[in-house]
Amino acid sequence: MIPVRHLDDLPLGESVRIDTAPPIAVLNADGELYAIDDTCTHQDASLTDGWVEGCLVECPLHAASFDRRTGAPARRRARRAVRTRPVTVANGTVHVHHTVEEGTAA
Numbered sequence: 001m002i003p004v005r006h007l008d009d010l011p012l013g014e015s016v017r018i019d020t021a022p023p024i025a026v027l028n029a030d031g032e033l034y035a036i037d038d039t040c041t042h043q044d045a046s047l048t049d050g051w052v053e054g055c056l057v058e059c060p061l062h063a064a065s066f067d068r069r070t071g072a073p074a075r076r077r078a079r080r081a082v083r084t085r086p087v088t089v090a091n092g093t094v095h096v097h098h099t100v101e102e103g104t105a106a
């Protein structure tokens with residue numbers, strides 16, 4: 001589990017990037033917390049810099065969209081899903097459940 005920040009520091013509508021390998025975008029959308037791969041599967045844009053619209057996260061570069069609940073591509077450009085990760089809050093701190101991927105361990 002990776003501590004992200006205190007829940008009070010991730011207000012509704014805000015996103016934060018955590019520099020894991022690969023980086024993860026943590027979103028507070030509609031009062032629910034989501035964690036998805038930060039890097040768009042179309043090219044190399046940060047989804048943390050994108051926009052949340054309903055259940056979709058829109059990439060800021062070419063407007064691909066991903067379902068923030070499943071990671072599935074929803075429209076335009078991207079054909080591959082981004083991964084999602086469980087998010088929990090413990091003692092007011094947001095945590096993302098993340099495992100080191102094969103080939104990235106030191």
Ligand code: FES
Nearest residue numbers: 040042059062064
């Ligand atoms: S980089 Fe995200 S849509 Fe092109």
